[in-house]
Amino acid sequence: MDLSLHVLVDPFALSEESLRSGVQAIALGGATVVQMRSKDRSTRELIDGGRMLKALCQKYGLAFIVNDRVDVALALGADGVHVGQDDMPVSMVRTLASQLTVGLSVSSLQEVLAAEASPPDYFGMGPVFATASKSDAGPAVGTSKLREWTRVAQAMAPVVAIGGISLENAGAVWQCGVNGIAVISAVWQAADKQEACRRLREH
Amino acid sequence: MDLSLHVLVDPFALSEESLRSGVQAIALGGATVVQMRSKDRSTRELIDGGRMLKALCQKYGLAFIVNDRVDVALALGADGVHVGQDDMPVSMVRTLASQLTVGLSVSSLQEVLAAEASPPDYFGMGPVFATASKSDAGPAVGTSKLREWTRVAQAMAPVVAIGGISLENAGAVWQCGVNGIAVISAVWQAADKQEACRRLREH
Numbered sequence A, B: 001m002d003l004s005l006h007v008l009v010d011p012f013a014l015s016e017e018s019l020r021s022g023v024q025a026i027a028l029g030g031a032t033v034v035q036m037r038s039k040d041r042s043t044r045e046l047i048d049g050g051r052m053l054k055a056l057c058q059k060y061g062l063a064f065i066v067n068d069r070v071d072v073a074l075a076l077g078a079d080g081v082h083v084g085q086d087d088m089p090v091s092m093v094r095t096l097a098s099q100l101t102v103g104l105s106v107s108s109l110q111e112v113l114a115a116e117a118s119p120p121d122y123f124g125m126g127p128v129f130a131t132a133s134k135s136d137a138g139p140a141v142g143t144s145k146l147r148e149w150t151r152v153a154q155a156m157a158p159v160v161a162i163g164g165i166s167l168e169n170a171g172a173v174w175q176c177g178v179n180g181i182a183v184i185s186a187v188w189q190a191a192d193k194q195e196a197c198r199r200l201r202e203h
């Protein structure tokens, strides 16, 4: 899986038309992974909302990853699942669904080191910068720690930086040696999503 | 699986000691199934909270069923999963986890009939009576419709009545010909939980 550019998508925050044109634009711009993340939705809603997003990802050659929910990932035939520290442990995901690529959120060096017994396929590390998108994301890590922790983590798995990454600061994040970056508003609030993705990948 | 008496349990609503003594008491009183149901908990909390409840059920010979979450049911090695109309469709649960007993909530004749293409292992039918436990449960079905729908449903799978069932009205529910009843407050608010279960089974 090419981890270069993850775009987080909440299919319920967008009209069907915006979702279609948005996924096409980010694919053309060089996004490689879509992660579906929705809060407070029923299992049925996640499956129904995810079905269309999954189909769009397939059409445009993007990997499709589901946040938190292994059951929804399996139901949708997703490529992977992204788990946080409050979600299912990586070792348990491996047992239940060995076919899934597993991403793990880490926001401290301690969490990186704790992953050693059962490392994920990639780390989601952050929040690099302060962000309004995820109020429970904790304090910003900053580029200096990101660089340090990335070196430690990469002995186990590649690192995708996340949290407050914009067109302006993406270059500084890439310089930390990460394998990929993940964005939300940098793409979804851009007028030209294709161009935003292209520029986010520059480094 | 003996469906006679389901007791719904939220492990986060009880102290560890109350959970231990409560599960022992209901088992001695004749409960046969525990269904874990918790709202607004992270996946990790559900797994950690469920682990102890599952162990207690195993110790006392109770079947252990998880509400909604197929991933949590699989992670815990539960006997089954109970899905509502907003949860994963029964057919999908069968595909992902054929080993699980699957219960399906129905609250109308239409929902009973819609289950024909992929029937559950049991129906949870209700709410029989008005209930404060589940504010989103819809209007009370009443014993007259419960009796009618039960006959239709039983051509597909056994029926467990749920919703507002108490020591006082349980006899009238059993007279509708159901295969089992499910309770929450009738047990958890009883001073003597063992005796409450014993009396709920009388018919």
Ligand code: NI
Residues within 6 Å of the ligand: B203
């Ligand atoms: Ni009987």
